[in-house]
Amino acid sequence: MSFFAPLFAEYDPLSLVLAALVMFVAGFVKGAVGFALPMVAVSGIGSILPAAVAVAALMLPALLTNVWQALRDGLGKALESLRTFRAYTLGIVVVMGLVAPLVSILPAPTLLLILGVGVTFFAAIQLAGWRPSAEMARRPAAGAVSAGIAGVFGGLAAVTGPPVVLYMLARGVPKVEQVRIQGVIFLLGLIVVTSIHGATGVLNAVTLPLSVLLIAPAFAGMAVGLWVQDRLAQETFRRATLVVLVIAGLNLLRRGLAG
Structure with missing residues (x-):
């Protein structure tokens, strides 16, 4: 119980229950479409608790x-999927590791x-009908740009999904x-980011x-989403993936503009 004592001393039970409900929904969305747990969690929990706390909360x-x-x-x-996209995955993970320390520095609205x-941009261009051709996507430059953007957003809040989804x-x-490959990419990137957040103090007592x-509600939601x-x-x-992106992106914008 002493492990959770600082948490219960800092936040009221209602805030924690609401955060757990948000994480259940985030897990459901991830199970259903294969990504977006961080986006839903940051936008939802970030409406209840500070943004940096929301980022830390979604890590495990x-x-x-x-x-x-x-x-x-x-x-x-x-491993077969990783071999197929090994260069793309490596690029994302490296950029995530370089960007992650900024979470402890950037103001929450920024x-x-x-x-x-x-997030909103990536979803909007797809819903508007634009989609990169398969020929374009197979060019090394396209993979490098996608990996770089995914790494930046992944390092900031584990939101690696939008550029990866569009590329795939x-x-x-x-x-x-x-x-499957989204899971592999997100997993490897999060191992790096979680380690960095532990060192910078974003993950703390x-x-x-x-x-x-929040692990249990995330798993419960994901089980339903996978079904x-x-x-x-x-x-x-x-x-469904694009609709999820639009909703989450607009909510993040609303939170940022509200300050």
Whole structure:
């Protein structure tokens, strides 16, 4: 109980219950579409608690749900996906590690605005009908740009999903393979970012217990979401991912502008 004592001393029970409910929804969305737990968690929990606390809180739930997502089809399949996208994955992880220390420096409104603009932009261009061609996506430069952008957003708040999803959709990667490689990329990146946050103090005596507390609702939500995902058609899956991006991105913008 002493492990959680600083958390309960800092925040009231209602705030913690609401944070757990948000994390359940975030887990559900991740299970259904294969990503977006950080976006939903940051935008939702960030409406209840400070932005930096929201970022810290999602670290362990995101890390462990990505273990589940990456290994759902077995270690062999995960390694096969990693080999296929090894250069792309390495680029994302390296940039995430370089950017992550900024979380302890940037003002909360600035952090939320950066995330909100990026997420909303990526979703809006897709919903407007723009989609990079498969030929364009296969160019090394396209992969490098996508990996760089994903690494920046991933380092700031583990929001690696939008550019990765767009890149995978453009490459025409099948749904199951897309979800698996997303899990592998997110997992490796989060291992690096979580380690950095532990060193910089973003994960501390208050936020680490909060992150532990939110693991269970994240897993419960993801279990329900995976049941839904298995019943989604490919095009329905694609549209659902974009709708999730728009909603989360606009909420991040609202939080950033509200200060």
